[in-house]
Amino acid sequence: MAEQVEVDPVRLRAAAGQCDRIRESIRRTLSTLGVVVADGRTPWGDDGFGGKFADGDRGYLAARDNMLAAIEKMADTFGDFAHGQRVAADQLARTEHGNAERFC
Numbered sequence: 001m002a003e004q005v006e007v008d009p010v011r012l013r014a015a016a017g018q019c020d021r022i023r024e025s026i027r028r029t030l031s032t033l034g035v036v037v038a039d040g041r042t043p044w045g046d047d048g049f050g051g052k053f054a055d056g057d058r059g060y061l062a063a064r065d066n067m068l069a070a071i072e073k074m075a076d077t078f079g080d081f082a083h084g085q086r087v088a089a090d091q092l093a094r095t096e097h098g099n100a101e102r103f104c
Contacts (some may be wrong), residue, residue: 009089009096016089019082026075030068037064 044050044060054060 007088007092009093012085012089012092016082016085019078019085023075023078023082026071026078030071030075033071034068037068 042050042054044053052059056062
């Protein structure tokens with residue numbers, strides 16, 4: 001037998017707010033990180049060893065760009081969660097209101 005499931009639109013909206021805060025925190029952190037890693041300095045140098053470290057598909061520069069893009073996607077995902085939670089809360093509230101009117 002299935003367990004009872006309860007969904008509270010107010011709490012669902014509160015959870016959406018938490019997801020929004022997480023998204024913004026990730027974006028602020030990403031912004032700071034982006035400034036730091038894009039300062040143009042190349043401490044690895046421009047010799048052969050530096051080139052091996054930084055260049056190519058598996059080098060630091062590609063890994064850095066991939067990591068920054070992945071972090072941005074993570075922030076977007078939390079924004080999507082928040083949006084979905086708000087849409088679900090609105091739909092649940094409308095359904096509850098409609099059902100309540102039928103019994104009155």
